[in-house]
Amino acid sequence: MTTIELPEGKKVYFASDNHLGAPTMDKSFPREKKFVAWLEQIKHDAGAIFLLGDLFDFWFEYKTVVPKGFTRTFGKLAELSDAGIPIFYFVGNHDLWMNGYFEEELNIPVFHRPQQYLINGVSFFIGHGDGLGPHDKGYKRMKKVFTNPVAKWFFRWLHPDLGVRLAQYFSVKNKLISGDEDAKFLGEDKEWLVQYxxxxxxxxxxDHFIFGHRHLPLEITLSQTSKYTNTGDWIHYYTYAEFDGQQLQLKKFE
Incomplete structure (x- = not known):
């Protein structure tokens, strides 16, 4: 379990599911500007920032090519990282093909599985949330294909202009990948991340379980001393979680 001690007056921020690039670069551009404005706003008191996946609607790292776009996001993340603010990235089901770019260019560690943290003595279990729990079976099967080394090898040999365009098309159209069909509250007894x-x-x-993936801002009490929080998304809700060293709250960026 990784330990983080917050300096006086500092906070930890959590956000997820921006899906930049969807449904098109032009249409997602205002959302990107809003997200960058949020990063600018929190930089004065951020002791750490957790990005819980699906920052992009599609991301695939070729050895010498990175997807076009997102310059403002990368620039702001680089600025915050260079200023000494720790940033942690958890891959989602749309950007699970990360393989070194964030670490090398932005000094941002990338995690492919949930991690545990002790922040000011408060315990956190943090991840994107895809493929966890008793359901999400269709995606679990699809993820095995996505992460198969042979499948990735074949995809890598597609020209980036073709590969990225093809992947973006399916990312937007396939509801199993996008999660659009699940973006409604199922009831506490049927929320599979709650069950997990x-x-x-x-x-x-x-003390806290924090996930993204569901695209719903949720706060659910698991026991007298444990709570589940979903950070929502930056498509419809523009919500994020804020931890001040004692209390965790869901907030909306206006």
């Missing part, structure tokens, strides 16, 4: 968190609590206590 409760199962984890059977073997170890965490």
């Amino acid at each position: 968190a409760k199962r984890k609590l059977e073997t170890r206590h965490y």
